[in-house]
Amino acid sequence: MTSPRDKFPTDDHGWAELLPERRATAPLTGSRRVPWVVIGAGLTGLACARRLAQLHPDDEILLLDARRVGQAASGRNSGFVVATSHFPGAIVAAQIDNYRRVNRINQAGLELLSRQVAQHEIDCQWQREGFIHTAAGETALREQQNFLRYLDTMEAEHEVLDQAALQQRLGTSHYRGGVHIADGGLVQPAALVRGLADTLPANVSLHENSPVYKVTDGKPLGLGLAGADLRADRVILATNFESVSLNFLRSRIVGSTLAGSFTRILTADELASLGSLAEWGAISLHSGGATLRLTRDHRISIRNTAEYHGSVLLTDEQLARRQVIHRQAFERRFPQLAEVPFEYAWSGVEGISRNGTNFFGQQRKNIYLAGGYNGSGVSRGTAFGTAIADYASSEDSQTVSDCLASAPARWMPPRPLLDLAAFFIVRSRFKGVGLDR
Numbered sequence: 416m417t418s419p420r421d422k423f424p425t426d427d428h429g430w431a432e433l434l435p436e437r438r439a440t441a442p443l444t445g446s447r448r449v450p451w452v453v454i455g456a457g458l459t460g461l462a463c464a465r466r467l468a469q470l471h472p473d474d475e476i477l478l479l480d481a482r483r484v485g486q487a488a489s490g491r492n493s494g495f496v497v498a499t500s501h502f503p504g505a506i507v508a509a510q511i512d513n514y515r516r517v518n519r520i521n522q523a524g525l526e527l528l529s530r531q532v533a534q535h536e537i538d539c540q541w542q543r544e545g546f547i548h549t550a551a552g553e554t555a556l557r558e559q560q561n562f563l564r565y566l567d568t569m570e571a572e573h574e575v576l577d578q579a580a581l582q583q584r585l586g587t588s589h590y591r592g593g594v595h596i597a598d599g600g601l602v603q604p605a606a607l608v609r610g611l612a613d614t615l616p617a618n619v620s621l622h623e624n625s626p627v628y629k630v631t632d633g634k635p636l637g638l639g640l641a642g643a644d645l646r647a648d649r650v651i652l653a654t655n656f657e658s659v660s661l662n663f664l665r666s667r668i669v670g671s672t673l674a675g676s677f678t679r680i681l682t683a684d685e686l687a688s689l690g691s692l693a694e695w696g697a698i699s700l701h702s703g704g705a706t707l708r709l710t711r712d713h714r715i716s717i718r719n720t721a722e723y724h725g726s727v728l729l730t731d732e733q734l735a736r737r738q739v740i741h742r743q744a745f746e747r748r749f750p751q752l753a754e755v756p757f758e759y760a761w762s763g764v765e766g767i768s769r770n771g772t773n774f775f776g777q778q779r780k781n782i783y784l785a786g787g788y789n790g791s792g793v794s795r796g797t798a799f800g801t802a803i804a805d806y807a808s809s810e811d812s813q814t815v816s817d818c819l820a821s822a823p824a825r826w827m828p829p830r831p832l833l834d835l836a837a838f839f840i841v842r843s844r845f846k847g848v849g850l851d852r
């Protein structure tokens with residue numbers, strides 16, 4: 416017999432695997448009637464619950480997640496906290512207002528996270544010194560020229576780096592060009608979401624391992640859970656691509672599965688071969704390129720595969736096969752570390768729409784939704800989550816207006832055609848995955 420939990424498969428891999436054990440909060444049980452329920456305790460849901468608690472100090476806010484905090488995309492991403500998004504291709508004059516709108520949202524999320532991490536002293540390797548966009552081959556070098564024109568137009572502070580400067584900073588001669596963006600951050604993503612979850616306001620009750628399998632209309636709304644009878648005045652869905660399993664965003668969003676590996680902790684000599692920076696993040700200007708980090712705890716992480724895999728994680732056997740691709744890319748960049756083994760591998764699923772848009776607004780009466788950030792949801796998800804709390808509470812803000820202006824998502828065909836369409840959408844989004852030339 417299948418249980419609602421089976422619809423939310425997970426594993427213990429990823430950045431959470433590098434952290435000490437954390438005890439999950441208890442699943443929701445019993446009969447409850449509350450003013451607010453937020454479903455999904457990723458960055459969107461955590462930000463939403465925090466903001467709702469602030470706006471409604473006398474209300475109880477229930478925050479439910481099907482898994483443990485840190486096991487979904489919010490705890491498995493590469494930890495780039497983006498201020499200025501990269502829109503591939505030549506700058507399009509008619510899109511300049513849109514670029515500015517998205518960057519305002521990013522900036523709002525970055526500021527929120529910065530404040531929350533500082534206020535609650537969240538131990539998550541947070542740094543806000545920007546990161547580097549890299550170009551290894553001709554395609555990426557051409558894209559760098561587009562990107563530089565865009566950064567000038569956005570007036571985003573940046574520094575152009577040549578091969579020697581990149582070698583000096585990152586310890587690899589693989590990249591022939593790059594751009595350091597001054598604003599933006601890096602973080603240990605699982606430590607961030609755990610820290611956010613553990614410092615929620617007192618009127619938020621977080622229940623992990625509590626999958627919601629149904630939301631029914633009415634006054635109040637009804638929520639189906641295995642061990643609880645729950646009613647709510649308002650529900651916010653922060654359920655990313657899994658909104659589909661609750662019958663929202665059907666044919667509008669799918670999950671793309673990405674995978675990466677971590678080395679063991681590097682020795683002092685190995686670190687010394689890696690240039691002048693104590694920690695860094697390097698993200699490719701090639702759509703299929705690798706994302707790399709040197710973490711504060713002295714590991715290199717490399718993520719360079721992305722595929723449509725039915726919106727679920729990879730099995731251990733599949734991960735082992737992807738790790739061969741990670742290994743090739745790693746040794747190409749760091750031949751001096753060819754003897755350094757990988758210690759961990761992980762996969763994660765991000766929500767993508769056909770036209771790269773995000774979702775924000777009211778879905779049905781008293782049911783709101785925010786999500787689907789196409790691989791860029793750390794800062795943006797935080798801003799969307801905060802803004803959806805404002806919107807559902809009839810509060811206005813620049814971020815609410817900016818989120819509301821997200822373009823409608825383009826339609827995708829139903830299954831089984833969806834599988835085929837999603838395969839091609841993901842393949843074209845990450846063209847040349849693993850090659851980075």
Ligand SMILES: Cc1cc2nc3c(=O)[nH]c(=O)nc-3n(C[C@H](O)[C@H](O)[C@H](O)COP(=O)(O)OP(=O)(O)OC[C@H]3O[C@@H](n4cnc5c(N)ncnc54)[C@H](O)[C@@H]3O)c2cc1C
Nearest residue numbers: 455457458459481487489492493494495627763791792793
């Ligand atoms: C490998 C990888 C690398 C990435 N790198 C970056 C990066 O460097 N920078 C960046 O900005 N973005 C990155 N992203 C994207 C980013 O992680 C996501 O956009 C962001 O975390 C989405 O946050 P979210 O809270 O909306 O969704 P999620 O983190 O997916 O959270 C949704 C939550 O809802 C829960 N849920 C779903 N359905 C139900 C239900 N029915 N009942 C109860 N709970 C439910 C899930 O268990 C989950 O915890 C990356 C993503 C991946 C996978």
